Amino acid sequence: MTWIAGARLADPALRKGALRIDGGRIAAQAAEPPRGAKAIDASGLILVPAFIDAHVHLAVAGEPALVSREQIQSGVAAVLDLGAPERLLPLDHPPLRIRFSGPLLTAPGGYPTRSWGRNGEGLELATADQARAAVQRLARAGARFVKLAFDPRFPLLPPEVARAAADEAHRLGLRVAAHALEESSVRQALDAGADVLAHTPRDPLPADLLERMKGKWVISTLHAFGVAPERLRALRDAGARVAYGTDLGNENTAPGIDARELALLEAAGMDPLVAATSEAAALLLLPDLGSLAPGASASLLAVRSLSPADLVRPAWVMIDGTLLRPAAA
Numbered sequence: 001m002t003w004i005a006g007a008r009l010a011d012p013a014l015r016k017g018a019l020r021i022d023g024g025r026i027a028a029q030a031a032e033p034p035r036g037a038k039a040i041d042a043s044g045l046i047l048v049p050a051f052i053d054a055h056v057h058l059a060v061a062g063e064p065a066l067v068s069r070e071q072i073q074s075g076v077a078a079v080l081d082l083g084a085p086e087r088l089l090p091l092d093h094p095p096l097r098i099r100f101s102g103p104l105l106t107a108p109g110g111y112p113t114r115s116w117g118r119n120g121e122g123l124e125l126a127t128a129d130q131a132r133a134a135v136q137r138l139a140r141a142g143a144r145f146v147k148l149a150f151d152p153r154f155p156l157l158p159p160e161v162a163r164a165a166a167d168e169a170h171r172l173g174l175r176v177a178a179h180a181l182e183e184s185s186v187r188q189a190l191d192a193g194a195d196v197l198a199h200t201p202r203d204p205l206p207a208d209l210l211e212r213m214k215g216k217w218v219i220s221t222l223h224a225f226g227v228a229p230e231r232l233r234a235l236r237d238a239g240a241r242v243a244y245g246t247d248l249g250n251e252n253t254a255p256g257i258d259a260r261e262l263a264l265l266e267a268a269g270m271d272p273l274v275a276a277t278s279e280a281a282a283l284l285l286l287p288d289l290g291s292l293a294p295g296a297s298a299s300l301l302a303v304r305s306l307s308p309a310d311l312v313r314p315a316w317v318m319i320d321g322t323l324l325r326p327a328a329a
């Protein structure tokens with residue numbers, strides 16, 4: 001048991017406070033530790049929950065075990081992997097918490113099986129029966145999400161096949177994410193029953209589609225795709241919930257927290273820390289992450305300020321109560 005003392009807590013408003021850490025959990029908050037208690041001095045620092053990246057491709061970014069370790073070292077406690085081949089499931093590289101969808105479900109010849117996803121990152125489905133069987137297999141392998149691909153440059157899933165996959169996923173308690181960057185793709189994704197847009201769409205969306213996004217989720221990925229922050233702002237204003245995600249493994253990405261993505265979320269009018277902690281935890285259904293409340297996992301960063309540049313360079317990182325050596329400056 002130890003205390004972290006002298007810091008300010010971002011939970012989410014800034015205030016002075018100390019945390020008692022016990023058994024890998026935040027056991028209590030107090031103004032100060034009891035006199036004589038063992039404490040880590042975090043004077044001048046701000047404690048924030050460890051980050052959650054809601055869109056990664058661990059196996060595209062490198063060797064998944066190494067990439068997972070890099071994520072932890074830089075302060076990312078959990079990820080949602082949205083495109084791993086079935087043969088790699090379940091993705092399990094503790095202490096990183098990994099939610100995963102397995103491969104993108106797509107039509108024969110559809111995105112991404114004729115491009116980056118030739119090696120199992122895409123799974124081709126021709127019939128509704130195949131779709132249901134694939135979703136059942138992925139759920140048995142531990143998937144908590146499925147991902148449908150809609151890209152008009154390639155053959156598209158017939159509506160009844162996409163719908164069968166989404167219905168089966170919902171029946172099994174899985175969330176349905178969709179790759180949908182264009183207006184037509186977003187419409188197909190929502191018609192199929194998607195709960196989550198895996199990217200901020202590149203196209204501006206008409207009022208009827210914005211209306212249908214109310215209460216659904218969008219994962220930001222603004223940096224990797226060069227999408228205008230206004231697109232995300234429109235979705236948020238329409239009532240969509242927003243989680244931070246980088247699309248790690250794509251171009252312009254590297255393991256760790258992406259300061260550019262945080263700055264783009266800020267430009268879209270959002271608090272990037274909320275999108276990358278409590279909101280991402282809600283999307284991934286990880287209730288003990290994304291918070292500094294008693295009972296939460298002791299997974300947190302000590303940072304010098306809440307600016308994107310300082311959030312990506314923590315003074316130190318704690319994951320599940322274990323203090324990691326400071327990230328390289």
Ligand SMILES: [Zn+2]
Pocket residue numbers: 055056057082083247
């Ligand atoms: Zn992706």
